[in-house]
Amino acid sequence: MRLDKFLKVSRIIKRRTVANDVCGSGRVTVNGKDAKPGVKLKEGDIVKIQFGNGVVAFRVLQLSETVRKEDASSMYELIEDSQM
Numbered sequence: 001m002r003l004d005k006f007l008k009v010s011r012i013i014k015r016r017t018v019a020n021d022v023c024g025s026g027r028v029t030v031n032g033k034d035a036k037p038g039v040k041l042k043e044g045d046i047v048k049i050q051f052g053n054g055v056v057a058f059r060v061l062q063l064s065e066t067v068r069k070e071d072a073s074s075m076y077e078l079i080e081d082s083q084m
Contacts, residue, residue, distance in 0.1 A: 001063045004037035011072040
């Protein structure tokens with residue numbers, strides 16, 4: 001699954017166009033490498049997104065084309081700062 005689509009489906013970022021812009025601006029890494037919107041994600045990948053002054057890091061647990069709002073958070077696992 002594409003990175004920008006995953007960010008939208010998992011509701012980490014609400015709109016795919018915003019996810020595309022964030023990825024295109026160089027603020028996202030996948031497994032420590034800069035990531036563009038079209039990067040193919042796999043289960044187990046570590047994604048870090050820089051938002052303003054903070055960084056959000058998570059591990060991809062599940063890839064699904066569609067998911068209910070209540071189940072969106074089951075697609076990823078947040079990583080604590082101590083693991084980064």
